[in-house]
Amino acid sequence: MSDRCLCKLISQSEIDEIKAALPNAETITRLAEFYKVFGDPSRLTLLHFLSKAELCVADLAALAGMGQSAVSHQLKLLRLSRLVKFRKEGTVVYYSLNDAHIQSLFDVALEHVMEES
Amino acid sequence: MSDRCLCKLISQSEIDEIKAALPNAETITRLAEFYKVFGDPSRLTLLHFLSKAELCVADLAALAGMGQSAVSHQLKLLRLSRLVKFRKEGTVVYYSLNDAHIQSLFDVALEHVMEES
DNA sequence: GTAATATATGAACACATATTCACATACTGG
DNA sequence: CCAGTATGTGAATATGTGTTCATATATTAC
Numbered sequence: 001m002s003d004r005c006l007c008k009l010i011s012q013s014e015i016d017e018i019k020a021a022l023p024n025a026e027t028i029t030r031l032a033e034f035y036k037v038f039g040d041p042s043r044l045t046l047l048h049f050l051s052k053a054e055l056c057v058a059d060l061a062a063l064a065g066m067g068q069s070a071v072s073h074q075l076k077l078l079r080l081s082r083l084v085k086f087r088k089e090g091t092v093v094y095y096s097l098n099d100a101h102i103q104s105l106f107d108v109a110l111e112h113v114m115e116e117s
Numbered sequence: 118m119s120d121r122c123l124c125k126l127i128s129q130s131e132i133d134e135i136k137a138a139l140p141n142a143e144t145i146t147r148l149a150e151f152y153k154v155f156g157d158p159s160r161l162t163l164l165h166f167l168s169k170a171e172l173c174v175a176d177l178a179a180l181a182g183m184g185q186s187a188v189s190h191q192l193k194l195l196r197l198s199r200l201v202k203f204r205k206e207g208t209v210v211y212y213s214l215n216d217a218h219i220q221s222l223f224d225v226a227l228e229h230v231m232e233e234s
Numbered sequence: 235g236t237a238a239t240a241t242a243t244g245a246a247c248a249c250a251t252a253t254t255c256a257c258a259t260a261c262t263g264g
Numbered sequence: 265c266c267a268g269t270a271t272g273t274g275a276a277t278a279t280g281t282g283t284t285c286a287t288a289t290a291t292t293a294c
Contacts, residue, residue: 255274
């Protein structure tokens with residue numbers, strides 16, 4: 001056991017403050033779920049393509065070099081995360097981005113990744 | 118098979134452009150790895166606390182309600198991602214944030230999460 | 235030296251997840 | 265209705281991941 005430290009650098013009132021500022025568990029879970037969506041190269045690639053144009057499933061698969069089924073599964077996730085929207089035209093389904101924040105997220109993360117040695 | 122569509126809404130030159138704009142595979146992988154770090158409630162909680170103060174492992178564990186070992190394992194990941202730095206003082210190790218972008222990432226994602234119905 | 239404490243780490247486990255395969259569904263043209 | 269095409273989906277599989285447990289390491293006090 002070692003949860004006894006009660007770090008001397010920080011006062012009890014500071015601890016209370018920090019604890020109080022923590023978003024509630026549900027918000028944290030949702031945040032994590034949101035980030036998780038971006039934590040996969042395939043989805044990141046799909047999102048990149050969709051950030052450039054509205055595209056159908058088959059073309060997304062061709063561009064990303066993925067199987068149609070894999071793309072469809074991932075698009076389902078992206079739909080559930082409300083990151084993409086879609087439009088049906090006959091048998092073809094066109095997907096596009098549904099969120100203005102995505103580009104910002106890309107940019108901030110790119111900065112971090114690029115800064116590394 | 119169904120990678121035959123060659124979507125009529127988009128020209129070949131546009132396709133070439135979109136393909137060319139895709140970051141190389143290594144960059145995409147690194148981006149995904151970066152986001153993946155944020156895609157876990159425990160790590161998100163630890164990062165939140167560290168965004169408020171420099172804290173030792175035991176206190177992080179107490180604040181986050183996690184075991185010491187679990188915290189240590191996650192801190193290792195955060196170290197490898199260069200998101201935290203640490204400082205030893207005797208047997209105590211104090212961790213703190215190592216990246217100015219983290220707060221921006223939090224904010225953008227929170228906006229997205231909060232916008233949902 | 236020994237005891238006590240803080241942190242790190244490897245193995246094991248349970249669980250999540252990305253892809254593939256086979257097939258279902260939905261729409262179109264004839 | 266039938267054939268063809270585009271997309272969606274469930275099951276199976278392989279791989280990744282977070283926690284726990286036990287233990288190792290490191291530092292301090294005595």
